[in-house]
Amino acid sequence: MSSWLHIMILIPFIFAIVVPYIYKQLTPRIHTGWFVLFIPLVIFAYLLTYIPNISEGNTFTETVPWIPAYDINFITYMDGLSLILGLLISGIGTLVILYSIFYLSKHREALNNFYVYLLIFMGAMLGLVFSDNIFVLYVFWETTSISSFLLIAYWYEREKSRYGAQKSMLITIFGGLAMLAGFILLSMITDTYSIREMISNSTDISSHSLFIPGMILILIGAFTKSAQFPFSIWLPDAMEAPTPISAYLHSATMVKAGIYLVARMTPIFGGAAEWFWLVTGVGLITLLYGSVNAVRQTDLKALLAYSTISQLGLIMSLLGLGSASFYYGVGTDSSVYAMAIFAAIFHLVNHSTFKGCLFMVVGIIDHETGTRDIRRLGGLMHLMPISFTLTVIGSFAMAGLPPFNGFLSKEMFFTAVLNVSTMSVFNAETFGLAIPIIAWIASVFTFVYSMILVFKTFRGKNKPEKLGRVVHEAPIGMLLSPLILGSLVIIIFFFPNVLSHYLLKPAMHAVVPMLADAGELKIKVSAWHGWNTELFMTFGVIVLGTLLYIYLKKWYRLYHLYPDDFTLNSMYNLSLEKMESLSKFITERYMTGFIRDYLVYIFSFIILVVGGAIWLFDGFSFDPSNDAPANFFEVGLMTAMVITAITVLFSKTRLTSIVAVGALGFLVSFFFVLFRAPDLALTQLVVETVTTALFLLCFYHLPQLRKEKSRIQFKVVNAIISIGVGVVVTLIALSANGNRLFESISSFYENSYELAGAKNIVNSILVDFRGIDTMLEILVLCIAGLGVYTLIKIRLTGRDENEEAK
Amino acid sequence: MKKPNDVIIRSVTKVAVVIIFTFAINLFISGHHFPGGGFIGGLAFASGLILMFLTFDIETVRTYIPVDFKVMAAVGVLIAVLTGVGGMVLGAPFLSQSFGYFELPIFGKTELATAVIFDVGVALAVIGTSITIIMSIGDDR
Numbered sequence: 053m054s055s056w057l058h059i060m061i062l063i064p065f066i067f068a069i070v071v072p073y074i075y076k077q078l079t080p081r082i083h084t085g086w087f088v089l090f091i092p093l094v095i096f097a098y099l100l101t102y103i104p105n106i107s108e109g110n111t112f113t114e115t116v117p118w119i120p121a122y123d124i125n126f127i128t129y130m131d132g133l134s135l136i137l138g139l140l141i142s143g144i145g146t147l148v149i150l151y152s153i154f155y156l157s158k159h160r161e162a163l164n165n166f167y168v169y170l171l172i173f174m175g176a177m178l179g180l181v182f183s184d185n186i187f188v189l190y191v192f193w194e195t196t197s198i199s200s201f202l203l204i205a206y207w208y209e210r211e212k213s214r215y216g217a218q219k220s221m222l223i224t225i226f227g228g229l230a231m232l233a234g235f236i237l238l239s240m241i242t243d244t245y246s247i248r249e250m251i252s253n254s255t256d257i258s259s260h261s262l263f264i265p266g267m268i269l270i271l272i273g274a275f276t277k278s279a280q281f282p283f284s285i286w287l288p289d290a291m292e293a294p295t296p297i298s299a300y301l302h303s304a305t306m307v308k309a310g311i312y313l314v315a316r317m318t319p320i321f322g323g324a325a326e327w328f329w330l331v332t333g334v335g336l337i338t339l340l341y342g343s344v345n346a347v348r349q350t351d352l353k354a355l356l357a358y359s360t361i362s363q364l365g366l367i368m369s370l371l372g373l374g375s376a377s378f379y380y381g382v383g384t385d386s387s388v389y390a391m392a393i394f395a396a397i398f399h400l401v402n403h404s405t406f407k408g409c410l411f412m413v414v415g416i417i418d419h420e421t422g423t424r425d426i427r428r429l430g431g432l433m434h435l436m437p438i439s440f441t442l443t444v445i446g447s448f449a450m451a452g453l454p455p456f457n458g459f460l461s462k463e464m465f466f467t468a469v470l471n472v473s474t475m476s477v478f479n480a481e482t483f484g485l486a487i488p489i490i491a492w493i494a495s496v497f498t499f500v501y502s503m504i505l506v507f508k509t510f511r512g513k514n515k516p517e518k519l520g521r522v523v524h525e526a527p528i529g530m531l532l533s534p535l536i537l538g539s540l541v542i543i544i545f546f547f548p549n550v551l552s553h554y555l556l557k558p559a560m561h562a563v564v565p566m567l568a569d570a571g572e573l574k575i576k577v578s579a580w581h582g583w584n585t586e587l588f589m590t591f592g593v594i595v596l597g598t599l600l601y602i603y604l605k606k607w608y609r610l611y612h613l614y615p616d617d618f619t620l621n622s623m624y625n626l627s628l629e630k631m632e633s634l635s636k637f638i639t640e641r642y643m644t645g646f647i648r649d650y651l652v653y654i655f656s657f658i659i660l661v662v663g664g665a666i667w668l669f670d671g672f673s674f675d676p677s678n679d680a681p682a683n684f685f686e687v688g689l690m691t692a693m694v695i696t697a698i699t700v701l702f703s704k705t706r707l708t709s710i711v712a713v714g715a716l717g718f719l720v721s722f723f724f725v726l727f728r729a730p731d732l733a734l735t736q737l738v739v740e741t742v743t744t745a746l747f748l749l750c751f752y753h754l755p756q757l758r759k760e761k762s763r764i765q766f767k768v769v770n771a772i773i774s775i776g777v778g779v780v781v782t783l784i785a786l787s788a789n790g791n792r793l794f795e796s797i798s799s800f801y802e803n804s805y806e807l808a809g810a811k812n813i814v815n816s817i818l819v820d821f822r823g824i825d826t827m828l829e830i831l832v833l834c835i836a837g838l839g840v841y842t843l844i845k846i847r848l849t850g851r852d853e854n855e856e857a858k
Numbered sequence: 859m860k861k862p863n864d865v866i867i868r869s870v871t872k873v874a875v876v877i878i879f880t881f882a883i884n885l886f887i888s889g890h891h892f893p894g895g896g897f898i899g900g901l902a903f904a905s906g907l908i909l910m911f912l913t914f915d916i917e918t919v920r921t922y923i924p925v926d927f928k929v930m931a932a933v934g935v936l937i938a939v940l941t942g943v944g945g946m947v948l949g950a951p952f953l954s955q956s957f958g959y960f961e962l963p964i965f966g967k968t969e970l971a972t973a974v975i976f977d978v979g980v981a982l983a984v985i986g987t988s989i990t991i992i993m994s995i996g997d998d999r
Contacts, residue, residue, distance in 0.1 A: 837990045
């Protein structure tokens with residue numbers, strides 16, 4: 053049976069259909085956002101009701117059969133991890149929509165598109181975190197890629213938006229496909245499609261030969277989605293999207309999908325050295341890369357984008373560090389490492405609050421001053437006091453300073469890296485000290501860019517001449533959402549254990565079930581944890597970070613030493629260019645524009661492959677013993693068909709050949725009549741009528757057929773190919789008739805009346821037994837129809853413009 | 859395009875189109891138990907429309923049948939998909955069809971099957987698509 057959880061996932065999709073109508077009716081009187089707002093709000097409220105149950109360690113599963121024949125069912129599964137993500141998606145979704153109501157003008161913007169994409173995205177995200185079947189998860193995963201493509205390209209008339217959207221789509225879909233392959237491998241190993249079953253069978257899969265390839269493929273998916281190095285390059289370009297989108301997709305939800313996947317898969321892969329090093333290593337590199345690059349950015353949103361990359365790297369590396377606890381099994385050692393998982397989930401929540409807040413404030417600055425360029429901003433502190441306060445809260449949380457929630461999770465991060473440096477498994481002692489050092493350096497840079505964000509924007513001299521407008525504080529509606537997030541940042545700092553008890557612990561329970569079951573998880577977050585190494589590391593970060601910030605001008609030039617041509621971005625652009633020119637080169641070789649050439653290719657291919665197969669495998673067999681004798685009508689029809697076919701060959705005008713081809717089709721339908729297949733005969737008749745009419749319509753516009761003069765070799769080649777194709781097809785027909793490898797399907801459908809209530813077997817096959825084929829066929833038909841329509845219409849308008857230009 | 863004098867075809871069309879449409883609807887309805895069905899019914903209907911296009915010009919037909927065939931095709935696909943989803947809401951797998959017998963006022967005991975609704979979608983998609991293609995090609999001046 054379907055459940056409320058399923059309906060919750062479907063609601064955004066259903067409402068996405070309604071939004072354009074609301075928009076049409078009410079624009080420009082009421083902002084469409086007000087109607088959309090209640091959807092995430094209701095979902096959020098609904099998810100809140102699960103908290104008491106989930107915090108007691110319960111989980112919920114509901115199944116809706118989807119393709120039970122292939123064991124693919126829409127199973128929703130709720131535990132602490134999915135609940136936390138669900139709350140973030142709906143909660144931040146609510147705030148983002150509230151913010152967007154004030155951010156996007158109801159007069160100028162195409163709000164219908166915006167909210168439709170946003171709702172599709174929201175539904176896909178919810179589906180992703182709540183589905184248990186890996187293929188259902190994959191479907192939602194790619195839906196988020198596609199909807200985020202649409203959202204990034206929201207201002208599609210800008211070239212940069214299109215570029216960014218394409219980039220994000222190419223990279224995330226590439227990762228998604230790799231992940232699909234990984235899922236298939238994983239399901240081959242574990243013999244199930246359900247994540248929960250995979251986890252429960254995970255004990256002996258690490259010795260399987262497909263274990264490592266499957267792991268790597270799945271990680272590619274997770275890394276591309278979560279913008280891990282080197283796939284991170286799409287995230288800065290995705291900043292071309294409107295700010296509400298950046299806040300939503302690129303801080304709170306979509307980029308967290310990869311984190312979610314890694315956390316979800318940790319019980320399956322955790323404990324393997326490859327998993328540990330890949331996830332930790334990539335996470336640490338991303339952390340360092342993002343934080344170092346964030347400092348050099350001059351665009352506020354780009355700075356935030358790189359900081360997101362770096363923070364995602366931090367969470368990812370924590371998940372990797374925590375996976376070591378699976379190596380130890382149940383015990384004190386493992387619960388020490390499991391704290392890293394806790395820190396990861398904790399930081400995930402914290403990051404969503406402060407980064408969401410920061411993105412919204414940057415959007416406000418952009419909205420009010422008209423620029424996001426740090427070099428033009430400055431001295432806004434007195435003009436925008438609330439925004440300033442919010443930026444301070446968000447940035448200081450990001451830098452890991454008290455009294456903000458980022459401090460708590462950052463201290464736990466330091467604890468985790470310090471623990472690992474003394475670890476004796478996975479050859480950790482070789483790299484032991486490197487991990488805390490990388491983490492510490494990255495934290496210094498994090499501190500520096502957080503300070504840049506606050507002080508370069510709000511302190512210093514106001515430069516009104518560079519802004520060209522009078523700056524004042526944003527309307528309260530726009531400030532509301534960041535205010536809520538900003539206050540959460542502080543509330544979480546003072547009451548971390550409430551959050552920890554109700555949400556983080558159950559989430560951790562989902563990632564490290566064996567520890568939780570053994571009662572080994574005793575977590576208490578406290579702001580003051582004594583004079584320990586972590587605290588001194590933080591002092592070091594503050595001191596060195598402040599020095600680096602003050603002397604920023606002195607060492608900033610170091611960034612210019614790095615050659616521009618060697619960046620990942622230019623490599624991406626280059627590979628795209630090369631791919632285009634290569635495919636153009638290849639395409640130009642065979643796309644000659646003559647149908648005759650294409651037919652030559654197709655037919656030669658058929659002769660080679662099919663004829664070759666018949667010859668190689670000795671596939672030809674001719675057995676006329678079962679054949680019924682041909683009667684008078686059949687012989688007559690056949691003769692007529694041969695004559696019409698020859699007429700096509702030798703006809704001088706196009707009209708004659710069209711009519712002859714049509715006649716050939718009608719004659720085939722007579723055969724169907726003879727063999728008592730009235731359905732086929734009818735279909736054939738109607739199709740033949742319509743296509744002949746269509747042909748005539750098309751050919752009306754073509755010039756007269758000219759007698760073609762071609763060279764003799766040409767004719768010889770054509771003749772060989774056409775005779776070859778004829779021979780091959782005849783051989784296939786004969787041997788297909790001679791070999792009955794499979795049972796006839798007709799007996800299978802004899803009970804069509806009992807099963808489908810239909811006496812017409814053909815139709816019951818079409819609409820009932822193989823309904824999905826038909827459904828997809830008509831879909832393809834529709835797409836083809838729209839394709840023809842748009843091709844012709846676009847060409848028409850293009851021509852009109854040219855004519856006007858003359 | 860010059861206007862040919864085609865009184866005969868015009869008069870014949872006026873009668874023939876009605877017959878074709880009736881036949882198409884008959885084909886569609888009989889599809890469950892006898893030869894016919896959504897695909898053929900839709901195509902037959904489309905062929906009637908094509909005859910009208912050939913006889914009268916496209917503009918005239920368009921003013922008398924103000925239907926956006928693109929939308930019709932989309933609606934068709936949507937109906938087909940939704941019948942599939944409908945089964946899911948009731949707890950059956952995607953695209954499960956069912957049937958039953960009901961006493962109806964005029965028809966008496968009649969079999970009603972959800973597959974027919976699916977078939978309506980097929981028919982609409984077929985009509986919509988084929989006419990969209992033909993209209994866009996025919997309109998191509």
